[in-house]
Amino acid sequence: MSAPVHVALEMDQSWRYAAPAAMARFCAGLKERRIEALRCGGCGRRYLPPRPVCGNCHLPLADWVPVADEGRLEAWTVVHVPILDPRTGRMREAPYGMGLVRLDGADTTLNHFLAQSDPARLAIGQRVRAVWREQLAGAIDDIRHFEVLA
Amino acid sequence: MNPVAIVGTGQTRHARARDDASQAELVREAAARALEDAAIEPRDIDAVVIANMELFEGRAWPELWVGEAAFAAGKPCVKVATGGTSGTSGCIAGIHQVASGLFDIVLVVGFEKHSEGHTQTGMTLTDPYWDRAVASGAVGNFALSVSQYMAERGTTERQAAQVAVKARRNAARNPYAHLQMPALTVEEVLASKPLAHPLRMLDMCPQSDGACAIVVASGTRARKLNPRPAWVRAAATRHEQPFIGDIERRLATMRTLREAAREAYAGAGIGNPLKELDVAEIYEPVSYAELAWYEALGFCEEGQAGRLIEEGVTEMGGELPVNPSGGVLSTNPVGASGVIRVAEAALQIHGRGGERQVDGVRTALATGYGVYAWADAIVLADRP
Amino acid sequence: MIRESAIRIPFRYAAGGAGSRFLAALRDERRILGARCDGCRRVFAPLRSFCSSCGASPLEEIALGPGGRVEAWTARADGTVFALVRLDGADTALLHRLVGLPGEPRRGMRVRARFAAERRASILDIAGFEPEEGASA
Amino acid sequence: MSAGALRRPVYVSGIGESRPVPRDPRAIPEMVLEAVQAAYADARCAHTDIDAVVTASVDLLDGLTASNIAVTEVVDAVMKPETRISSEGLAAALHAAAQIASGAYDAVLVVAHAKTSMADYQGLTRWALDPIHVQPLGADFLACAGLQAAMLADGDPGAERRWAKVAAERRRAGNGTFLIPSSVEEILLSPVIAAPLREGMCAPLGDAACAVVLTAGSAAVRLTGVGWDLDSHALGERDLRRWDGLRRAFARACAVAGMDPRGMPIDLVEPSCFYPHEEEMFRAATAIGERAELSPDGGLFAGTAPVVAGLSRFAAAARGVRAGRAKRALAHGAWGPAGQGQAVAILQAGA
Structure with missing residues (x-):
């Protein structure tokens, strides 16, 4: 039995991902600090992120409704383990806060970073507000993170 | 079928x-x-x-x-x-x-x-316009749902740690299991490295x-x-909406697993799973998930999962031993983990479980869990 | 709207029992190992841990080549030539590259493994197969 | 009943496609939704009539982990059973047929999708080849096809021109969304990409989605034969001049349909041939006579996408039977290097 040998192969592939039309409109809105959700004509559920159909009713979505950049913290955690960011190939530094935020006007929640990373200062039910970046690129990380309102 | x-x-x-x-x-x-x-x-x-x-x-x-x-x-x-x-x-x-x-x-x-x-990086290769920018891997995603579940059910970190200890104690009787920690204590679980609040290293499955x-x-x-084939009495699958934020209070509701189990129990003629199942091999990637699954699988009323683990109902020798193999908390090669659940459930019916054999198994449950809330439920029995 | 996104992940594959032995023999002994299945009377190149026909395992280790014949070749637009080489002593062909070609290769031509000067237990420890002395290309 | 037959009849009740184009500006879910809605409309069914879904997609092609997550809603799999057969679309359909025959479900939606315009397709296929012995060499599926073609062309000086003729003929039959050479001379002058294969000989790859509704309830087209096969991975272990895997898959499909493979009166054949030499291997492996109509709409040479190809051929064969152009039709799917994976479906007029 010889010593185990390994074969190292580096994946470096890129993909051109087309955004669904609804996502493209949503991202254009972010550039103007505007958040919109799509409401299902069947069940009335207001979806973030926007998508082609409501999965529960299998109905196409077309009814846009405005959503605030403030909402309620529905779930939270503080992540302590760095992970390899697939977009940069570098480790994302820890610790950082993560939350599920139900923005006023939406029925689904948005997972995003939190400004706070101290468990003692985070609780379900807190009001939170988006902190926008100075330079807006039309992407979900135009929101730097959410901060807990006093 | x-x-x-x-x-x-x-x-x-x-x-x-x-x-x-x-x-x-x-x-x-x-x-x-x-x-x-x-x-x-x-x-x-x-x-x-x-x-x-x-x-x-x-x-x-x-x-x-x-x-x-x-x-x-x-x-x-x-x-x-x-x-x-x-x-x-x-x-x-x-x-x-x-x-x-x-x-x-x-x-x-x-x-x-x-x-x-x-x-962990592979798991973040989801939606490039949404998830990828704010990804935190399986641990962070699970921790979010755990915070909701704890707040809603009053589950304690100690109860979750008891699940983690049970899994590793069972794994010590399974020669194939990855983690071998026969003497693990609740205190050691609670003192292990924080990964994503409230999850600690020993609350999580290994890779x-x-x-x-x-x-x-x-x-x-x-x-x-086979003198004792493990007959497939029922098998059910449910998939769920694509984003974690789509799913209302994920661990507390888990409508996919509830519905898959309901269909599988109906197909197998099971009315009271706690009494009628002899063993269960369930896919619990995190200690807290096992408690949530007890409720979704109808082993207890909502909010009673902590009591089940405290009273030893799901221990070897309890009324319904859960994961005699040590479960996903002890062994997790993802593509194999679901097959292991089914194989271990079948093994219990075959009566070939060795040191991890539960006495007199006639009916066994195996479940799968994936993505944010996809679920499978399979009931095996010693009779067709 | 289109977003281009790259995925850069390093992978590290275990060559396993048979693969490690095969690659180590390339590196340390400049030998190409194959496997003989007694049941199927078939000699595989490269070495493998089980017979793909009958499932038998383990298989007997056997040295092959380093000479052989080209069973088929294809050339890519960038000039890389891939070939299936039937090593002397083998019943199956090894996929590799042809190098040092004076002209267009042809089916049936004799070739011989050229080992890389620096070897690191990789299939590329064979730099390629080149025409044997005296073999016309 | 003994093993080897479908225990319940299976019918094709709806077909929908997002037709192949070189570069679809839409996202995968939008292409898939078009196909699914068309299949439902064709089957005259509502989403509530569908019991289960089988999808076919490949993570590396889509650049996504569990790429079926992205389509769960559009394929209508929320709170339903979904199985992803990440091999080939026709294999997914054959698995769906097994699900229906098992009695588990009465109506199953099958969906396949791929967008080769997203990435370097051949570059991605390198990641399908043995990482220990082959991948470091830089070979890809195209190189494997080139080696197979080389085996066939050896000692056959007329092969290149014959293949160019086949490609030209198929292309004329197909419609013109892909800009490609279509005369024999143009094809023979196109660049060599994997000798002896030239660019003009390859079925043009693009973006496509296909959806099919299979049911236990009677419909105009019945799926009577199913067979699939996986050959050895290493090219050097196979007789590359023959598609033995297809021969086995075809024999199984005939056995399931209760027919003699040699005496099969098949009127319409829809093979998944990405290169003309594959068409010759296809004919040899299935012993399909000259009488049968083959790829009347140009087959894959009208444009195609991997993974989708086999299901789109299934759809084409079903359309032929439904239109009365054929009493019995064969659809074929293939995946992997040099056709390592093979799938065959036999369709005939239903009820």
Whole structure:
């Protein structure tokens, strides 16, 4: 039995991902600090992120409704383990806060970073507000993170 | 559905890194053991199903390379890939293929070699416009749902730690299990490294290299091959909406697992799962998930899961032992993990569980969990 | 709207029992190992841990080549030539590259493994197969 | 009933496609939704009539982990059973047929999708080849096809021109969304990409989605034969001049349909041939006579996408039977290097 040998192969592939039309409109809105959700004509559920159909009713979505950049913290955690960011190939530094935020006007929640990373200062039910970046690129990380309102 | 049974199982020794075996050799190790257990030859296999998540190892169509290791060369073979449920869904695919009348014997093999890639990064390769920018891997995502579940049910960190201890204590009786920590204590779990509040290192499943196989046979063949075939009484699958934020209070509601279990129990004629099931092998990637699944699977009322673990109901020797194998908390090669649940449930009915055998098992449950809330439920029994 | 996104992940594949032995023999002994299945009377190149035909395992280790014949070749637009080479003593062909070609290769031509000067237990420890002395290309 | 037959009849009740184009500006879910809605409309069914879904997609092609997550809603799999057969679309359909025959479900939606315009397709296929012995060499599926073609062309000086003729003929039959050479001379002058294969000989790859509704309830087209097969992975272990895997898959499909493979009166054949030499291997492996109509709409040469190809051929064969152009039709799918994976479906007029 010889010593185990390994074969190292580096994946470096890129993909051109087309955004669904609804996502493209949503991202254009972010550039103007505007958040919109799509409401299902069947069940009335207001979806973030926007998508082609409501999965529960299998109905196409077309009814846009405005959503605030403030909402309620529905779930939270503080992540302590760095992970390899697939977009940069570098480790994302820890610790950082993560939350599920139900923005006023939406029925689904948005997972995003939190400004706070101290468990003692985070609780379900807190009001939170988006902190926008100075330079807006039309992407979900135009929101730097959410901060807990006093 | 036509009568179908599991007549043989086989798995590899699972470990953090199986440097001694290639992916193909790992698959062969499990497949050969399953054939030996079922006392069949490679030529007896009519078709093969492979379960694996390709991006974890960076392979496209991995069945092309490893298929012949599963004795599939010159035979029908396809791959099933549905995240964490790949293994259970692969088993259900094999069950359907036999029940269709096309085949008498189908071999299902699930495998993963996490040591060869970057699984946490692989898991973030989801929606490029949404999830990828704010990804935190499986641990962070699970922790979010745990915070909701704890707030709603009053579950304590200590109760979750008891689940983690039970899993590792059971694993110590399973020679194949990855983590071997027979003397682990609740205090050690609570003192382990924080990963994502409130989850600690010992609340989480490991990442394992490993493979597991089952032999699925038609009714007539099953009776000849095994004195106690594990008959498939029912199998159900439910998938869910794509984003974590779509799912209302995920762990507390878990409508997919509830609905899959309801369908499987109805198909198997089970009214009271706690009393009528003799053993359960459930896919619990996190200690807290096992508690949430107790409720979704109807083992107890909502909010009573903590009591179940405190009173030892799900311990070996309890009313309904859960995960005598040590579960996913002790061994987690993702594509194999679901197959392991089914294999371990079948093993209990075969009466070949060795030191982890529960006495007098006639009815067993196996479940799968994947992506944010996909679920499989399979009921096996000693009678068709 | 289109977003281009790259995935950069390093993978490290275990060559396993047979693969490690095969690659180590390339590196340390400049030998190409194959496997003989007694049941099928078939000699495989490269070495493998089980027979893909009958499933038998383990298989007997056997040295092959280093000479052989080109069974088929194809050239890519960038000039890379891939070939299936039937090594002397083998019943199956090894996929590799042809190098040092004076002209267009042809089926049936004799070739011989050229080993890389620096070897690191990789299939590329064979730099390629080149025409044997005296073999016309 | 003994093994080898479908225990319940299976019918094709709906077909829908997002036709192949070189570069579809839409996202995968939008292409898939078009196909699914068309299949439902064709089957005159509602989403509530569908019991289960089988999808076919490949993570590396889509650049996504568990790429079926992205389509769960559009394929209508929320709170339903979904199985992803990440091999080939036709294999997914054959698995769906097994599900129906097992009695588990009465109506199953099958969906396949791929967008080759997203990435370097051949570059991605390198990640399907044995990482220990082959991938470091830089070979891809195209190189494997080139080696197979080389085996066939050896000692056959007329092969290149014959293949160019086949490609030209198929292309004329197909419609013109792909800009490609279509005369024999143009094809023979197109660049060599994997000798002896030239660019003009390859079926043009693009973006496509296909959806099919299979049911236990009677419909105009019945799926009577199913067979699939996986050959050895290493090219050097196979007789590359023959598609033995297809021969086995075809024999199984005939056995399931209760027919003699040699005496099969098949009127319409829809093979998944990405290169003209594959068409010759296809004919040899299936012993399909000259009488049968083959790829009347140009087959894959009208444009195709991997993974989708086999299901789109299934749809084309079903359309032929439904239109009365054929009493019995054969659809074929292939995946992997040099056709390692093979799938065959036999369709005939239903009820």
